[in-house]
Amino acid sequence: MRTDREPRRPVLTVDLGGTKIASAVIDAGSEVLARDHRLTRVDEGVEAVIGRIFEVVESLLKESNPGPSQPGSISIAAAGAIDSVKGVVTLSPNLPGWCNIPLRDQVAERFGMDTFLVNDASAAALAEHRLGAGRGTDNLIYITVSTGIGGGIVIGGQLYLGSSGAAGEIGHMVIDSGGPECYCGLSGCLEVLASGTAIAREAKKRLRDGQNSALIGLVAGNIDAITAREVSQAAQDGDRLAAEVVAQAAKYLGIGMAGVVNIFNPDIIVFGGGVSKMGDFLLDPVRRLVREKAFSISAQAVRIVTAELGDDVGLLGAAIFAREQKMGRQPDEN
Amino acid sequence: MRTDREPRRPVLTVDLGGTKIASAVIDAGSEVLARDHRLTRVDEGVEAVIGRIFEVVESLLKESNPGPSQPGSISIAAAGAIDSVKGVVTLSPNLPGWCNIPLRDQVAERFGMDTFLVNDASAAALAEHRLGAGRGTDNLIYITVSTGIGGGIVIGGQLYLGSSGAAGEIGHMVIDSGGPECYCGLSGCLEVLASGTAIAREAKKRLRDGQNSALIGLVAGNIDAITAREVSQAAQDGDRLAAEVVAQAAKYLGIGMAGVVNIFNPDIIVFGGGVSKMGDFLLDPVRRLVREKAFSISAQAVRIVTAELGDDVGLLGAAIFAREQKMGRQPDEN
Numbered sequence: 001m002r003t004d005r006e007p008r009r010p011v012l013t014v015d016l017g018g019t020k021i022a023s024a025v026i027d028a029g030s031e032v033l034a035r036d037h038r039l040t041r042v043d044e045g046v047e048a049v050i051g052r053i054f055e056v057v058e059s060l061l062k063e064s065n066p067g068p069s070q071p072g073s074i075s076i077a078a079a080g081a082i083d084s085v086k087g088v089v090t091l092s093p094n095l096p097g098w099c100n101i102p103l104r105d106q107v108a109e110r111f112g113m114d115t116f117l118v119n120d121a122s123a124a125a126l127a128e129h130r131l132g133a134g135r136g137t138d139n140l141i142y143i144t145v146s147t148g149i150g151g152g153i154v155i156g157g158q159l160y161l162g163s164s165g166a167a168g169e170i171g172h173m174v175i176d177s178g179g180p181e182c183y184c185g186l187s188g189c190l191e192v193l194a195s196g197t198a199i200a201r202e203a204k205k206r207l208r209d210g211q212n213s214a215l216i217g218l219v220a221g222n223i224d225a226i227t228a229r230e231v232s233q234a235a236q237d238g239d240r241l242a243a244e245v246v247a248q249a250a251k252y253l254g255i256g257m258a259g260v261v262n263i264f265n266p267d268i269i270v271f272g273g274g275v276s277k278m279g280d281f282l283l284d285p286v287r288r289l290v291r292e293k294a295f296s297i298s299a300q301a302v303r304i305v306t307a308e309l310g311d312d313v314g315l316l317g318a319a320i321f322a323r324e325q326k327m328g329r330q331p332d333e334n
Numbered sequence: 335m336r337t338d339r340e341p342r343r344p345v346l347t348v349d350l351g352g353t354k355i356a357s358a359v360i361d362a363g364s365e366v367l368a369r370d371h372r373l374t375r376v377d378e379g380v381e382a383v384i385g386r387i388f389e390v391v392e393s394l395l396k397e398s399n400p401g402p403s404q405p406g407s408i409s410i411a412a413a414g415a416i417d418s419v420k421g422v423v424t425l426s427p428n429l430p431g432w433c434n435i436p437l438r439d440q441v442a443e444r445f446g447m448d449t450f451l452v453n454d455a456s457a458a459a460l461a462e463h464r465l466g467a468g469r470g471t472d473n474l475i476y477i478t479v480s481t482g483i484g485g486g487i488v489i490g491g492q493l494y495l496g497s498s499g500a501a502g503e504i505g506h507m508v509i510d511s512g513g514p515e516c517y518c519g520l521s522g523c524l525e526v527l528a529s530g531t532a533i534a535r536e537a538k539k540r541l542r543d544g545q546n547s548a549l550i551g552l553v554a555g556n557i558d559a560i561t562a563r564e565v566s567q568a569a570q571d572g573d574r575l576a577a578e579v580v581a582q583a584a585k586y587l588g589i590g591m592a593g594v595v596n597i598f599n600p601d602i603i604v605f606g607g608g609v610s611k612m613g614d615f616l617l618d619p620v621r622r623l624v625r626e627k628a629f630s631i632s633a634q635a636v637r638i639v640t641a642e643l644g645d646d647v648g649l650l651g652a653a654i655f656a657r658e659q660k661m662g663r664q665p666d667e668n
Contacts, residue, residue: 091631
């Protein structure tokens with residue numbers, strides 16, 4: 001296997017999502033040198049998706065100039081329960097059928113390059129800590145609220161991945177033990193109560209129960225078409241039903257974060273993901289609940305903010321992850 | 335202030351509990367050289383309790399031989415929300431009236447010695463990691479189930495205390511958002527559902543509702559006298575009501591630990607405290623729930639065991655805490 005003895009060479013990064021495979025070549029200064037993407041088309045099966053990952057990597061490798069600006073490694077961020085020690089996607093709600101897929105080694109063998117695999121929210125935590133809202137903090141919790149709820153943990157300035165590289169699943173702690181079942185096995189965990197999917201589900205339920213809302217107009221009467229995006233929009237425009245649904249999700253997020261603050265006593269909680277784009281409209285009730293309900297010593301220490309990096313956060317984090325893993329292995333070649 | 339330039343000198347440790355102030359001189363090999371104790375008598379007020387801490391420290395200092403076996407520092411473990419950075423007891427359910435008491439500096443000034451203050455469950459986590467059930471592990475979660483539920487976190491072999499030294503309050507994450515109110519401000523947190531106090535409360539409630547149980551005989555008809563100890567005993571002896579109460583607490587502990595396993599992906603969870611003395615009778619249902627409900631990658635990685643160290647665990651942990659804090663400050667005098 002070709003090994004890269006120079007951790008400052010660019011990293012070819014891939015963000016494997018349920019909808020899109022995004023990819024970029026990122027240099028040591030976190031600049032994007034080139035980018036490409038494919039649709040995931042997860043319904044076509046695991047092998048077809050891996051084939052499209054190969055395609056996008058190949059295309060970016062061909063584009064790169066030979067020499068020191070040629071990528072020295074590949075780093076993949078993916079949603080789900082990732083064993084980043086063994087490089088395996090063990091289970092992913094966004095990638096149905098992906099069960100114990102040794103993605104890292106398949107990519108490494110195909111391209112003969114050092115390859116890394118990390119959970120996308122952990123990658124985002126690292127990126128927000130090094131480049132975004134968490135710069136200069138010691139202990140950071142990253143929460144992404146989108147289709148699901150993911151998490152990443154930075155402790156003492158270092159990404160914390162746990163014993164198998166699977167830590168950070170903050171969306172899968174139980175908040176309401178009598179609540180709805182989650183795919184993860186638990187009932188009433190944060191994800192099933194407060195994710196984008198939960199927000200859309202609750203809004204649809206209330207509409208089908210006959211409640212009135214401007215939401216119906218937003219989707220031209222097609223209740224099935226409602227997503228968290230429409231609910232957020234309607235809530236911010238003053239629609240009562242939508243505002244109640246968002247307030248309920250914010251309440252669960254606040255209760256969850258009070259627990260996170262009691263457990264981690266962090267400097268900062270950074271909220272990313274599509275649902276968090278509501279900003280203070282979502283986060284003010286979360287902040288209020290933390291201030292009221294968590295131990296005051298820890299509540300006073302924490303800032304709760306929205307993420308600063310945009311859609312590239314997973315790619316940027318994957319690049320930093322690869323670079324730091326390589327530096328860890330080769331401390332004298334830093 | 336007299337400073338100790340030799341971190342291998344014994345540490346004079348104090349474990350400040352709601353009932354008892356235990357104290358011991360502990361050497362660098364974690365041997366207890368001398369011990370003493372007082373009743374806390376917390377109802378006599380903060381100053382009186384601090385006076386008794388002074389007494390017990392003074393008595394042990396007098397007992398110690400002068401020279402290298404004389405304690406070089408004082409280290410206090412205490413229940414509650416401790417700011418171990420500033421050395422302040424900010425709030426403690428076991429010590430009513432203790433609100434923002436700068437205990438560390440009061441003791442340091444009285445004796446002119448380096449003094450440390452740490453949460454008792456964090457101290458216990460450290461002791462179990464260095465000397466007990468967690469030897470050789472990287473990532474350890476310690477849970478004490480007694481009157482309340484406390485926690486301590488070891489990450490990468492180091493005690494994790496968070497940004498104000500108050501991390502680890504695993505008892506205060508919400509499991510059932512519709513549950514009873516806790517003193518901490520939250521409703522339905524793990525402590526209010528599964529602590530010794532919760533077990534006794536639930537048993538009394540069922541008895542007052544007219545259910546029958548061998549418990550009534552154990553306390554000669556005085557339902558008010560029931561504690562978790564009697565409920566544990568009756569449950570293990572086959573009493574149905576008591577067994578149901580313990581099973582309910584174990585269920586909440588299992589749901590809570592599934593979340594902890596998803597978040598931390600730890601090597602080991604160590605259960606200490608009086609209620610945990612039930613051993614497998616309590617922990618088998620916890621293990622089963624974690625195996626069934628947590629992500630399998632993290633569930634497979636974790637061992638769930640009872641603590642190995644006895645009642646001295648807080649004192650032993652306080653001694654290790656002081657020694658490692660001093661080594662951190664004086665890396666070349668290790």
